[in-house]
Amino acid sequence: MSRYSRITGTGSYLPPRRLTNADLVAQLAATGIESSDEWIVERTGIRARHFAGDGVYSSDLALEAAKSALTAAGITAQDIDLIIVATSTPDMVFPSTACILQAKLGASGGAAFDLQAVCCGFVYALSVADSMIKTGAANKALVIGAEVFSRILDFTDRTTCVLFGDGAGAVVLEASEAPGILASDLHADGKHAGILCVPGHVSGGKILGDPLLKMDGQAVFKLAVGVLEDAARAALAKADLQASDIDWLIPHQANIRIMQSTARKLKLPMDKVVVTVDQHGNTSAASIPLALDTAVRAGQVKPGQTLMLEGVGGGFTWGAVVLKF
Template sequence: MTRYSRITGTGSYLPPRRLTNDDLVAELATRGIETSNDWIVERTGIRARHFAAPDVTASDLGAEAARRAIEAAGCTARDIDLIIVATSTPDMVFPSAACILQDKIGAHGCPAFDVQAVCSGFVYALTVADAMIRSGSARRALVVGAEVFSRILDFNDRTTCVLFGDGAGAVVLEASDEPGLLASDLHADGRHVGILCVPGHVSGGQVLGDPLLKMDGQAVFKLAVGVLEKAAHATLAKAGLTEADIDWLIPHQANIRIMQGTAKKLKLPLDKLVVTVDQHGNTSAASIPLALDHAVRAGQIQRGQHLMLEGVGGGFTWGAVLLKW
């Protein structure tokens, strides 16, 4: 009998501190940085984001999202036999955020590791978990995207600091006799490392280079729409389906113009696009599971529907996953 994987529970968590564009504009003004709500909304679609408190880590956010996903799946942390955390902002150099999260939720003993593919991280992690379940290496996986991007923002650069937020999303992926995750398509092209990166590292107890986020927005935009369309079509082809079979497009929540551009290239009406970027900002690897959980709990997503998840991020990485809910 062929072994598949299906999502049985979703969860998400946002830190309490919510900053509207006006809140952020006021804070930036104290630094002599001028911007406006209209400028941010017009270029990105973002109206608010959440920032974690200084003592709150990615694993803290991820653990809360994980608990909610586990509850939704009707199981316990002891039932989890694989943990994968997608993050670019781990708690420390090592051990992994996954190991720290594992301890916080009480799921001791199972394999736990991080995946680093920046904003594509959740798509990568979900694909790895599916492969491990299909191979028989795991039966019930916890896949988490968790980020505290506020820690790596340059608040003297208005083109980037207004874009990002903190948060976490999680799913429980279980072995199934019926197909759930139908197909995926992953890629990377290291020639584009410089267009989105944090070019710093720790050496001898000091930070070498620049530990703050750098982005060439125009270059990212140009690459993103094209590669996301190709990844979606490749994934559909692997599953033997077409654009018309997509019930919901759940893309990485980076920029409303990129998201709408991708939907149009896939000939999807915009009412099939799940949008949370306006309230969450860009939460990197957390954005797709955050948006998925929002749509599930809002009753938008119904069993039997096809969901296209896709992300693009620094590396340059990109990929897509097609699910039957």
Template sequence: MQIYSKITGTGSYLPPNKVDNQTLAAQLAKEGVETSDQWIVERTGIHARHFAERDVPSSELGLHAATRALEAAGKQAQDIDLIIVATSTPDMVFPSTATILQNKLGVHGCPAFDVQAVCSGFIYALTVADAMIRAGTAKTALVVGAEVFSRILNFKDRTTCVLFGDGAGAVVLEASETPGVLSSDIHADGRYRDILCVPGNVYGGEIIGDPTLKMDGQAVFKLAVGLLDKAARAALEKAGLQLEDIDWLVPHQANIRIMQSTARKLHVPAERVVVTVDQHGNTSAASIPLALDHAVRNGQIQPGQRVLMEGVGGGFTWGAVVVQM
């Protein structure tokens, strides 16, 4: 019998501290940085983002999202036999955030590891979990994207600090007799590593380099739109589908301009694009599962519908996944 994997539950979580553009602009003004709600909205489509408290790590955000996904799937934590966490802001250098989340869930023994592909991380993690379920090495996987990007922002650089926020999203992926994850297409090209990076490290207990996010916004935009289009079309071809067969596009919630440009290239009408970036900004690996959960819970995405998810991130990494809910 052919084994497939299927999303049976979604969950998400945003920390309670919601910071709108006016509040952020006032805070930045104290640092001598000038910006405004109008400036941010016109360039990004973002109206607000959420920041976690200082003592709240990625695993804690992931725990809330995972718990909600498990509830939606009708599963207990003990049913999980694989945990993959996509994050670029881990709790520690090691162990992995996935093992910390595993312990918080009260689960012991199953494989748990992190995937680091920045904003493409959830696409990568879902692809890996799907492959492991199809291979028979797991039956019920928890795939989480969790980030506290506020920790790595330079609040004197208005071109980046207004873009990002904290949050988590999760899905339960189960072995199924019917297709769920239909195809995926993932890539990376390290030649472009410098256009989006955090060029810092730790040596002898000291920070070497700069531990804050650096981005060449124009270079990212030009690269992202073309690569997302190619990955989406490749994933659809692998699934034997046409663009008109897709019910919903759930893009990485990076910037409304990138999302709109990608949708136009794919000829996906605006009413079939899930947009949540306005309320939580770019949450990196968490953004796609956050948006997916939002659309499922508000009744946009229905069981049986086909969803195209896609993302790009530092590395440079990119990819797309086609699922039937």
């Protein structure tokens, strides 16, 4: 008998502090940086984002999203035997945010680790958890994307600081006799590391290099639109499906223009694309599960539908997952 993995519950969490473009523009103006709501919306599609408060970490956001997903799945934290947290903004150098979250959940005993693939982290993490469940290494997994990107933004660089927000999204993935995760396609190309990175590290109690996000926006855009189409088509081919079989495309919420370009190349109308970037900004590894949960709770995504999840991020990493919800 074949063994598969299926998503049985979704959850998400946004910190209470919401900044509209007008709020952020006013904050930037106080430091002499010019921007406008129109400039941000035209280039990104973003209208608002959430920032975590002082003393709130990725594990705190992950905890709330995880509890919501567990409730939706009808299980408890003690039932979980695998936790994977995709994050580029961990609570500390070590231990992993996943282990910190495990303690907060009271779910000790199972495997727990972080996965770092930046904005494509959730796609990578979901694929890893799927593989572990299929091989019997785990039965019930929490797969979470959680970020506090506001901590690594350069608020003197208007081209990047307006893009990102904080948040968390989670899914419960369980072993099943019926297919759930149908196929995945993952890639990376390290020679592009410099176009999106935080080029700093801790050494001898000091920060060496620059601990703030740097991005070559044009280079990222050009690379993203090509590789996302390729990964989507490769995952569909592995699942023996066509783009027309997709009920919902749930992409990494980086930029509305990248999302529109991907949908156009797959010949999917935008009314089949889940869009939350306007209200959440780019929440990196959290953006796909956050968008998924938003769509589930809004009644858009329904059981039995076919979903395409895809992301691209620093590394450079990219990938796609096709699943039956």
